[in-house]
Amino acid sequence: MKNTPIPAAIVDKIVAESGIKEVGKASIREVKRLINQIETASGEEFVRMEMGIPGLPACRVGVEAQIEALKQGVAALYPDIEGIPALKNEAARFVKNFIDLDVNPENCIPTVGSMMGGMAGFMTFVRCRKERDTTLFIDPGFPVQKQQHRVLGLKYETFDVYEHRGQKLRAKLESYLEKGNIHSIMYSNPNNPSWICFTDEELQIIGEVANKYDVFVFEDLAYFGMDFRNDISKPGVAPFQPSVGKYTENYALLISGSKAFSYAGERIALMVMSNKLYKREFPDLVPYFRMSQLGRAIIYGTVYAISSGVSHSAQYAMAAILKACNDGTYNYLDDVREYGEKAAIMKKIFMDNGFVIVYDKDGDKDLADGFYFTVAYPGMSSDELLHEFLYYGISAISLTTCGSERTEGLRACVSLTPRRQFPILEERLKLFNENHK
Numbered sequence: 395m396k397n398t399p400i401p402a403a404i405v406d407k408i409v410a411e412s413g414i415k416e417v418g419k420a421s422i423r424e425v426k427r428l429i430n431q432i433e434t435a436s437g438e439e440f441v442r443m444e445m446g447i448p449g450l451p452a453c454r455v456g457v458e459a460q461i462e463a464l465k466q467g468v469a470a471l472y473p474d475i476e477g478i479p480a481l482k483n484e485a486a487r488f489v490k491n492f493i494d495l496d497v498n499p500e501n502c503i504p505t506v507g508s509m510m511g512g513m514a515g516f517m518t519f520v521r522c523r524k525e526r527d528t529t530l531f532i533d534p535g536f537p538v539q540k541q542q543h544r545v546l547g548l549k550y551e552t553f554d555v556y557e558h559r560g561q562k563l564r565a566k567l568e569s570y571l572e573k574g575n576i577h578s579i580m581y582s583n584p585n586n587p588s589w590i591c592f593t594d595e596e597l598q599i600i601g602e603v604a605n606k607y608d609v610f611v612f613e614d615l616a617y618f619g620m621d622f623r624n625d626i627s628k629p630g631v632a633p634f635q636p637s638v639g640k641y642t643e644n645y646a647l648l649i650s651g652s653k654a655f656s657y658a659g660e661r662i663a664l665m666v667m668s669n670k671l672y673k674r675e676f677p678d679l680v681p682y683f684r685m686s687q688l689g690r691a692i693i694y695g696t697v698y699a700i701s702s703g704v705s706h707s708a709q710y711a712m713a714a715i716l717k718a719c720n721d722g723t724y725n726y727l728d729d730v731r732e733y734g735e736k737a738a739i740m741k742k743i744f745m746d747n748g749f750v751i752v753y754d755k756d757g758d759k760d761l762a763d764g765f766y767f768t769v770a771y772p773g774m775s776s777d778e779l780l781h782e783f784l785y786y787g788i789s790a791i792s793l794t795t796c797g798s799e800r801t802e803g804l805r806a807c808v809s810l811t812p813r814r815q816f817p818i819l820e821e822r823l824k825l826f827n828e829n830h831k
């Protein structure tokens with residue numbers, strides 16, 4: 395048995411007792427529990443890269459506005475389902491200032507995280523046209539959105555974009571859309587888990603095929619502005635957050651408070667629909683929503699039915715954060731740049747020790763450094779690597795659980811790895827490499 399930072403006997407015993415047959419196929423929550431147990435039994439701290447949760451303090455502007463709103467008594471009152479006017483107005487300004495798209499405040503709908511925004515969208519988009527009952531995911535992607543489809547009994551199709559970047563994306567998308575069953579195309583940008591960012595050429599292709607086949611594009615901007623290769627932090631000044639909204643009016647965006655503003659605990663996001671999509675009428679909606687206008691069906695049908703709106707005080711927080719960004723008094727990207735800086739260092743540590751980056755290019759550009767990156771060790775499958783990492787006190791998740799066809803890759807998240815652990819990560823990966831060469 396090789397010399398490893400965590401004794402093999404401890405790891406093997408806990409894995410056997412957990413009942414998990416294949417560690418590589420376990421869910422994030424199962425991996426988390428396993429690691430907690432190994433940490434307790436061995437007394438060794440893991441370098442934890444499995445969970446995609448923010449690792450920074452919540453945006454102060456938001457916290458102060460939320461406390462003030464609570465003191466004013468908003469906790470006692472139901473919020474308007476469509477959102478408080480201050481938030482809707484600041485959201486429309488934000489979309490203009492940072493994406494350069496014109497939307498009416500009416501179309502900016504607060505949701506309980508992007509999680510609920512996604513669910514509300516899927517539940518409504520699938521009812522717009524009887525013959526279009528399927529979502530198309532451009533993968534890899536966020537596994538919980540597929541879970542939403544499963545619990546709702548909704549259909550989806552998916553493909554890994556790895557082999558279909560650039561101009562190749564058009565033919566791949568058309569091969570699905572020409573069948574006529576797809577209502578929406580869904581992806582995140584920057585992408586969880588791979589951190590690829592679509593180029594303008596790719597966004598244009600997505601927009602053009604969406605127009606040609608009249609499908610909606612559901613663009614998940616959970617990591618808004620966090621492609622740190624471009625500084626999009628100045629209100630009203632280019633460059634802007636790239637978006638398919640430049641190329642089609644069939645878009646709905648999800649803008650989350652969780653990562654950009656470290657506001658995950660308060661569960662707030664915005665769904666923003668184009669002026670055209672919000673107003674579009676679909677007679678097939680009527681049996682389910684008693685109305686045919688899509689935007690109103692989402693608010694007064696779906697959001698009403700799920701949660702009757704969003705926490706009142708969190709809306710005041712988000713309104714204040716967006717106002718400060720719009721007024722230029724708060725540069726949110728300065729707060730989150732830390733993720734990119736850490737990723738650059740951590741990627742180098744992996745690569746210096748025999749690992750390769752799996753998703754590595756956007757067009758001819760190297761991938762941005764950000765919240766996630768993907769790694770593989772030549773000759774090892776992701777399942778083997780994940781299991782083997784347990785002996786080295788390192789955790790991550792398998793890319794195959796995110797719809798990736800790259801069976802060798804893992805996703806690493808930088809947020810919960812403090813800088814003080816970098817020497818430990820380096821030492822462990824060095825030993826790993828020596829033991830596996």
Ligand SMILES: Cc1ncc(COP(=O)(O)O)c(C=O)c1O
Pocket residue numbers: 446506507508509510536582586614616650651652658661662663
């Ligand atoms: C791509 C993507 N979408 C949505 C979410 C969920 O965001 P929220 O916290 O706003 O529900 C996440 C969180 O990790 C994500 O990575």
